[in-house]
Amino acid sequence: MQTIIRSTNVLIDGKFQGADVVIQVDKITAVCPYKSVDIAIDLGERRIVPGFVDLHGDAIEKELEPRPGARFPTKMAVIELDKKLSMAGVTSMYHAIGFNDEELSKGRGTERSKELIEDIYEANKAHLGVDNLIHARFEITSESSLETIKNLISSKKVDMLSIMDHSPGQGQFKTLESWKKYHLSAYTIDDEDVEEYIEKKLAKDKVGIVEDLVKFGLDNNIAVLSHDDDCEDKLNTLKALGVTFSEFPLSVEVAQKAKELGISTGMGAPNVVRGGSQSGNIAARELIKKGVCDYLCSDYHPASLLLSPYRLKEDVDLELEKGFAMISSTPARLANLNDRGEIQEGKIADIVVIDESHFPKVVLTLKNGEIVYNGIRGFKI
Numbered sequence: 404m405q406t407i408i409r410s411t412n413v414l415i416d417g418k419f420q421g422a423d424v425v426i427q428v429d430k431i432t433a434v435c436p437y438k439s440v441d442i443a444i445d446l447g448e449r450r451i452v453p454g455f456v457d458l459h460g461d462a463i464e465k466e467l468e469p470r471p472g473a474r475f476p477t478k479m480a481v482i483e484l485d486k487k488l489s490m491a492g493v494t495s496m497y498h499a500i501g502f503n504d505e506e507l508s509k510g511r512g513t514e515r516s517k518e519l520i521e522d523i524y525e526a527n528k529a530h531l532g533v534d535n536l537i538h539a540r541f542e543i544t545s546e547s548s549l550e551t552i553k554n555l556i557s558s559k560k561v562d563m564l565s566i567m568d569h570s571p572g573q574g575q576f577k578t579l580e581s582w583k584k585y586h587l588s589a590y591t592i593d594d595e596d597v598e599e600y601i602e603k604k605l606a607k608d609k610v611g612i613v614e615d616l617v618k619f620g621l622d623n624n625i626a627v628l629s630h631d632d633d634c635e636d637k638l639n640t641l642k643a644l645g646v647t648f649s650e651f652p653l654s655v656e657v658a659q660k661a662k663e664l665g666i667s668t669g670m671g672a673p674n675v676v677r678g679g680s681q682s683g684n685i686a687a688r689e690l691i692k693k694g695v696c697d698y699l700c701s702d703y704h705p706a707s708l709l710l711s712p713y714r715l716k717e718d719v720d721l722e723l724e725k726g727f728a729m730i731s732s733t734p735a736r737l738a739n740l741n742d743r744g745e746i747q748e749g750k751i752a753d754i755v756v757i758d759e760s761h762f763p764k765v766v767l768t769l770k771n772g773e774i775v776y777n778g779i780r781g782f783k784i
Contacts, residue, residue: 404428406772406784407443408754413451415746417724424451426752429771433748444784446756446767453731453744454494454753454770455708458563458669459538459628459650460701461499462487463519477522485531489776491705492765494753495534495740497563498523502552503542511540513548517555524560532775533768538563540630541616543609549616556623563738564620565628565650566613566641617644626738635660642666648737650700653684658695667737668695671702672711672730678718692719698734713763 406426413422413434421437466480466487488496500520501511520537527535539552539561555561620627628648629641634657638649642664650669652658658668670687671680679686690696701708712726735744743751756767756779768776774784 405432407440408446408451408756409438409440409443410446410451410756411437411448413746414453414724414727417728419450419724422451422746424746424754426754426769426772429752429773431746431748431750431752431754434746449766450757450759451746452492452727452755452757453735453746453750454533454755454768455492455730456495456734456738456740456744457488457493457701457705457708457730458497458648458698458734458738459499459565459671460493460496460705461501461703462701462705463498463500463523465703467519477519478526481523481526481531481535485526485533485535486776488535488705489532489768489770490765490778491701492709492755492757492768493533493701493705494755494768494770494775495536495735495743496705497536497538497738499538499540499565501540501542501567502545502548503567504545504547505542511542513545513551516548517551520555520560533770536562538565538628540565540567543568543613546612549612552616553619556620556625561625563626563628564616565630565648566617566646567630568609614644617641617646621645629666632657632661638664638666651684652690652695655685655689655693655695658690659693662695667697669698669700669734670696672699672707673702673704675699675711675714675718676704676707678714688715688718691715691721697729698737699729700734709757709763709765 407423409423411421412419413424415422415434423435423440423443424431425433463480463484466484468474500516502513502516503511504513523535537560541548541552543566617627626648627646628650629646631651631653632638632649633653638660647666649661649666652661652668661668670690674680674687687696699711708730712723715721715726716723732744743753752769752772754769755765758764758766766778
């Protein structure tokens with residue numbers, strides 16, 4: 404089956420321009436000059452962009468447990484989030500699944516996270532609408548999670564790995580007070596439990612564990628990321644180990660150093676849309692103004708991906724084309740997803756159509772050439 408869609412605003416080779424896009428089965432087979440094809444579905448001035456590639460999103464956690472203690476069946480949560488992703492324009496999603504046996508909420512325990520990954524993996528093969536991939540997040544004090552993560556990587560159920568350290572005194576929680584403020588508000592715990600938890604966490608030997616797991620991930624040809632980097636020494640160590648991404652660097656200086664070392668940097672789209680970090684860390688736009696942020700991810704809010712290019716245009720005068728590259732072609736390239744991320748002959752037909760007549764919204768999403776979301780009344784292919 405052949406489908407041809409037309410618009411005056413198609414993102415091609417880094418510029419919005421008029422074009423007719425020819426889709427055959429699951430691929431883009433041609434990108435032709437505007438109105439050069441006799442019969443096409445004319446989408447007017449609506450923007451046509453590549454499907455969004457999200458390298459880090461933990462929205463599945465809220466889908467599973469929207470309120471503390473109110474947990475829903477995993478299969479239901481995976482299906483419902485898949486639908487929401489298609490409505491948000493996300494066609495390739497890396498679910499950020501945490502492994503932390505010592506987490507106070509127990510929501511990221513090894514066994515629960517393993518079961519979630521296996522459920523997503525099986526559903527993705529069988530019936531989900533968009534590509535649901537796995538980004539395993541390893542808390543470096545959770546040594547008991549190591550073998551499970553390695554087994555999941557070996558069985559090709561994990562597509563990306565990140566190394567996290569949420570100990571108080573570094574990274575996201577630069578002071579013990581900031582760590583306590585977050586955790587005491589997020590979890591039902593008392594001061595005695597907190598003190599015991601902190602003592603155990605700070606006593607862990609972390610270096611050998613990190614070296615071992617990073618090497619294992621790289622040996623299995625998956626990208627390995629660092630998380631909440633806060634100093635040059637940490638970056639130098641991670642670079643020596645082979646880490647190639649730094650997600651959520653905590654200062655302009657750290658992001659600049661990462662770029663000097665050849666490490667790609669990413670920030671959260673919600674940070675861009677809200678105008679700052681939810682946890683009080685640096686605003687993403689500050690890094691983007693300095694040219695030291697390569698891509699954006701949904702972090703915890705998939706719908707923010709769409710609005711982020713518009714906010715960057717408004718806040719830092721970044722061209723819309725560059726903003727959309729930060730959520731499509733750049734993350735696809737960094738994740739070695741070389742078959743997608745651009746509207747180009749030979750690429751997978753992962754395509755998003757955006758209507759800006761009132762407020763930017765996704766009105767049509769194609770995954771592998773098939774409609775997975777249609778918000779245009781009366782529209783049919």
